[in-house]
Amino acid sequence: MTEQTGVSAQDIVERVWLSIAERRLRPGVQLKEGQLAAIFDVSRARVRQALAALERDGLVTIIPNRGAFVCQPSVEEARDVFFVRRAVERCIVDRLCKSISKANVTRLRTHVAKERTANAQNITTDIIKLSGGFHLLLAEVASSDFLFATMRDLISRSSLITAVYRNTNRFNCGPDEHADIVEAIARGDPETATKLMEHHLEHVETELDLSEIRDQPHDLKSALA
Amino acid sequence: MTEQTGVSAQDIVERVWLSIAERRLRPGVQLKEGQLAAIFDVSRARVRQALAALERDGLVTIIPNRGAFVCQPSVEEARDVFFVRRAVERCIVDRLCKSISKANVTRLRTHVAKERTANAQNITTDIIKLSGGFHLLLAEVASSDFLFATMRDLISRSSLITAVYRNTNRFNCGPDEHADIVEAIARGDPETATKLMEHHLEHVETELDLSEIRDQPHDLKSALA
DNA sequence: GTCTGCATAATTGTAGACAATTAATACTAG
DNA sequence: CTAGTATTAATTGTCTACAATTATGCAGAC
Numbered sequence: 001m002t003e004q005t006g007v008s009a010q011d012i013v014e015r016v017w018l019s020i021a022e023r024r025l026r027p028g029v030q031l032k033e034g035q036l037a038a039i040f041d042v043s044r045a046r047v048r049q050a051l052a053a054l055e056r057d058g059l060v061t062i063i064p065n066r067g068a069f070v071c072q073p074s075v076e077e078a079r080d081v082f083f084v085r086r087a088v089e090r091c092i093v094d095r096l097c098k099s100i101s102k103a104n105v106t107r108l109r110t111h112v113a114k115e116r117t118a119n120a121q122n123i124t125t126d127i128i129k130l131s132g133g134f135h136l137l138l139a140e141v142a143s144s145d146f147l148f149a150t151m152r153d154l155i156s157r158s159s160l161i162t163a164v165y166r167n168t169n170r171f172n173c174g175p176d177e178h179a180d181i182v183e184a185i186a187r188g189d190p191e192t193a194t195k196l197m198e199h200h201l202e203h204v205e206t207e208l209d210l211s212e213i214r215d216q217p218h219d220l221k222s223a224l225a
Numbered sequence: 226m227t228e229q230t231g232v233s234a235q236d237i238v239e240r241v242w243l244s245i246a247e248r249r250l251r252p253g254v255q256l257k258e259g260q261l262a263a264i265f266d267v268s269r270a271r272v273r274q275a276l277a278a279l280e281r282d283g284l285v286t287i288i289p290n291r292g293a294f295v296c297q298p299s300v301e302e303a304r305d306v307f308f309v310r311r312a313v314e315r316c317i318v319d320r321l322c323k324s325i326s327k328a329n330v331t332r333l334r335t336h337v338a339k340e341r342t343a344n345a346q347n348i349t350t351d352i353i354k355l356s357g358g359f360h361l362l363l364a365e366v367a368s369s370d371f372l373f374a375t376m377r378d379l380i381s382r383s384s385l386i387t388a389v390y391r392n393t394n395r396f397n398c399g400p401d402e403h404a405d406i407v408e409a410i411a412r413g414d415p416e417t418a419t420k421l422m423e424h425h426l427e428h429v430e431t432e433l434d435l436s437e438i439r440d441q442p443h444d445l446k447s448a449l450a
Numbered sequence: 451g452t453c454t455g456c457a458t459a460a461t462t463g464t465a466g467a468c469a470a471t472t473a474a475t476a477c478t479a480g
Numbered sequence: 481c482t483a484g485t486a487t488t489a490a491t492t493g494t495c496t497a498c499a500a501t502t503a504t505g506c507a508g509a510c
Contacts, residue, residue: 033462043495044462056281058371065462065501080371083320084313091312146283146305146382157371258492268465269492290471290492 007040012050013057015040020059020070021128021159027072031060057156071160075210078161082205085154086198089135092142092151093181093197097190104141108182111137115175132159134178158204167209177203232265237275238282240265245284245295246353246384252297256285282381296385300435303386307430310379311423314360317367317376318406318422322415329366333407336362340400357384359403383429392434402428 019025036047051068054060060068073081111134118126132155139151177200184193244250261272276293279285285293298306336359343351357380364376402425409418 032460034460045494045496048462052277066503067462074369076369077371080368083316083368084372084375087312087316088309091308095308143305143308144299144301146302147309150309257490259490270464270466273492291473292492 007042007046009046009049009053012036012040012042012047013053016050016054017057017059017156017159018125018128021163022124023163025070027070027160027164029070031068031070033067057153059156059160073157073161073164075165078165078208078210079205081154081157081161082201085158086201088150088154089138089197089201090194092138092147093185093193094190096138096142096185097188097193100141100185100188105182105186107141108134108137108185112175112179112182115178119175128159131175131178162204162208165208165210167207232267232271234271234274234278237261237265237267237272238278241275241279242282242284242381242384243350243353246388247349248388250295252295252385252389254295256293256295258292282378284381284385298382298386298389303390303433303435304430306379306382306386307426310383311426313375313379314363314422314426315419317363317372318410318418319415321363321367321410322413322418325366325410325413330407330411332366333359333362333410337400337404337407340403344400353384356400356403387429387433390433390435392432 016025016031031051033044033047033051036050037044040047051060051062055062055068058073059071061071062068111130115127115130115134118130135155136148136151139147177196181193181196181200184196241250241256256276258269258272258276261275262269265272276285276287280287280293283298284296286296287293336355340352340355340359343355360380361373361376364372402421406418406421406425409421
């Protein structure tokens with residue numbers, strides 16, 4: 001029995017997102033509507049919805065009458081994204097130090113534990129999702145939907161930036177630095193927590209190689225496999 | 226000769242945006258696709274594009290199989306928006322103090338002058354656009370596209386929040402406070418500038434009445450006139 | 451050999467028709 | 481007179497065909 005459940009626009013978004021984050025889809029590659037429609041076996045209309053959502057998240061650029069292309073975030077934009085992340089996440093951590101429930105501390109610790117497991121077993125898909133998920137979880141326990149949505153947007157763009165400019169084989173956001181932040185929050189130490197968060201983000205940013213971009217179009221179907 | 230130039234999705238977005246900001250479209254009102262298509266004389270497909278964009282900006286909520294409704298931002302969300310704005314705009318101002326060109330200082334001063342004129346003549350449409358535009362201009366001169374897009378999103382939501390919760394007749398963002406911020410930036414004084422910006426945003430927030438929301442559906446066509 | 455102009459092919463944009471879902475109404479039973 | 485239900489109307493969701501735009505390949509001239 002082939003899973004004949006219809007593929008939603010969100011499904012397409014996530015598949016493309018992951019392919020970009022895992023560097024299988026390189027910046028500059030065109031995402032043709034007909035091609036995607038054939039691959040996912042859906043109508044072009046639904047593909048267009050997915051592409052519009054991906055554009056909103058800053059992962060693809062849609063040029064009118066030309067098509068959708070995987071973004072090539074500029075060095076300037078990369079720095080701006082981290083600029084905003086430092087500004088926002090510092091305040092989030094600060095707020096969390098001043099009021100966080102025991103249950104939420106547990107959630108954070110559990111998440112870090114999952115990250116450790118994924119890293120130990122070297123499962124790239126999980127590593128990528130979980131490392132970004134940590135920062136999302138911070139926003140979630142800190143406040144309501146809007147802050148969560150904002151961070152979701154920032155994380156999404158950060159993933160693309162990391163995929164493009166990362167020069168090491170290791171992924172950003174090691175679980176150790178995350179763990180330190182959680183413990184600083186748990187003991188209600190805003191000074192340390194905010195400083196750790198800033199250093200963490202600076203660390204991630206400085207690990208990027210902001211010199212060259214090489215675009216190499218390749219087979220779309222295999223990249224999405 | 227009636228201006229027979231086709232109405233773009235962006236045109237619809239701006240008309241709706243302004244109507245919401247001017248309180249002619251109240252929260253909770255349903256924006257029916259067919260209705261809008263008839264008013265603007267475009268196809269429903271284009272209306273759907275506009276509604277999707279408005280949802281992205283946080284101005285309407287789309288409930289599947291139900292339709293699009295003007296958002297009723299919760300008090301919690303309102304506070305979160307200003308929380309993020311304080312975090313981001315404080316950093317923007319700080320950055321500007323450390324490096325801003327003479328030409329950009331002039332642009333800021335010119336903008337404030339325009340605000341003064343609009344206030345003196347009491348042209349509400351201009352007042353709304355310009356007061357938000359000041360904060361957008363700060364982002365523009367501070368950096369590149371991404372920061373500008375981020376602020377655009379925040380301003381958009383702030384406008385809705387202001388429209389819903391404002392209790393005075395005056396609009397937020399008086400030009401005097403803006404002028405003070407510009408001068409602090411011009412003389413490169415980050416201490417004062419960031420403090421002024423924080424006070425300014427707190428001032429705007431505290432002027433809101435966060436007690437009641439009353440939704441009163443009314444005629445859509447006249448509201449968009 | 452390279453560049454320009456034209457014809458062809460491919461891709462995106464748009465609109466309209468049809469299906470699915472939800473809200474409103476009228477009707478019947480208790 | 482009220483509650484529940486079936487029917488009808490209205491609205492949203494989706495797909496497919498067609499139009500507009502752009503890219504590609506080819507022929508010919510310089």
